[in-house]
Amino acid sequence: xxxxxxFHQAGGPEVLQLEDVDVGLPGPGEVRIxxxxxxxxxxxxxxxxxxxxxxPPCGLGVEAAGTIEAIGxxxxxxxxxxxxSYNGSPLGAYSTExxxxxxxxxxxxxxxxxxxxxxSTMRGLSATYWLMKTDPRLKAGDSILxxxxxxxxxxxxxxxxxxxxxxxxxxxxxxEKAALASSYGCDDIIFYRxxxxxxxxxxxxxxxGVQTVFDSVGKDTYEGSLKSLRRRGMLVGCGTASGPFxxxxxxxxxxxxxxxxxxxxxxxxxxxPVERAELAEFWFSNLATGKIxxxxxxxxxxxxxxxxxxxxEAGRTIGSSIFVI
Numbered sequence: 001x002x003x004x005x006x007f008h009q010a011g012g013p014e015v016l017q018l019e020d021v022d023v024g025l026p027g028p029g030e031v032r033i034x035x036x037x038x039x040x041x042x043x044x045x046x047x048x049x050x051x052x053x054x055x056p057p058c059g060l061g062v063e064a065a066g067t068i069e070a071i072g073x074x075x076x077x078x079x080x081x082x083x084x085s086y087n088g089s090p091l092g093a094y095s096t097e098x099x100x101x102x103x104x105x106x107x108x109x110x111x112x113x114x115x116x117x118x119x120s121t122m123r124g125l126s127a128t129y130w131l132m133k134t135d136p137r138l139k140a141g142d143s144i145l146x147x148x149x150x151x152x153x154x155x156x157x158x159x160x161x162x163x164x165x166x167x168x169x170x171x172x173x174x175x176e177k178a179a180l181a182s183s184y185g186c187d188d189i190i191f192y193r194x195x196x197x198x199x200x201x202x203x204x205x206x207x208x209g210v211q212t213v214f215d216s217v218g219k220d221t222y223e224g225s226l227k228s229l230r231r232r233g234m235l236v237g238c239g240t241a242s243g244p245f246x247x248x249x250x251x252x253x254x255x256x257x258x259x260x261x262x263x264x265x266x267x268x269x270x271x272x273p274v275e276r277a278e279l280a281e282f283w284f285s286n287l288a289t290g291k292i293x294x295x296x297x298x299x300x301x302x303x304x305x306x307x308x309x310x311x312x313e314a315g316r317t318i319g320s321s322i323f324v325i
Contacts, residue, residue: 006021032069083108169201
């Protein structure tokens, strides 16, 4: 029997329960994986709360790293004993072991630890496609605004942005988070709780604004993000930590300088095999060589899933959070 965190109805963190589950054997196109570490992401709270609709009872989590223990019929390119990580459905990563489709798997370089992989496969691959694909006009020398710069995704995005030659203006909530973001290469810091973000961005850019805003907060920052853009800039809606983005007012985007808005999905940028391989190679090779560092701020046991979700929703986390198996 394996252990898995599951919930039987949508709700707050308290609905999460650690249960015994029967894993079974992999079917066609599937593998059985023994996890070594599991990613704990803010997006997991959307499934638990019902914001992303699922049918309980069910497991939780979409990201983990471990070792393949068994392979089903029709699985090619992987072998028993391979070190792998993944990001993708179905839910169920919050577990010691599971059976899942082989399609979302990435082979891990030997130099990448299971903990770093679990802390960064979703976050790192997301930051990679945000910065390399969502705004075709973004180029070396441009300025970007990055919300939640000291978060798990934010710290990885800063490092990728600097590799691409971008100037990073980051928003944070505390001096501690400001110091951390700066240590990872953030060029300018805005304390969003006490400063007017858009006004500071314009001040820092000589009144022009930034080419691209990467906004993982959503409802509370949307208006300021739009006002921070330069003419024909791009607002990339990366997440909704404060609630969903409001309906897009086309007239407002015109008045703001003919700006663009996109709400990208991971699956759409990793669907094409060639593009998937390109983005994965960029991410994992830089992680393996140490050019990109992963900040793991919190480590939990699976039995502490309730506390992990409470910490995330209260904004008490820094960097990435993982469950260590």
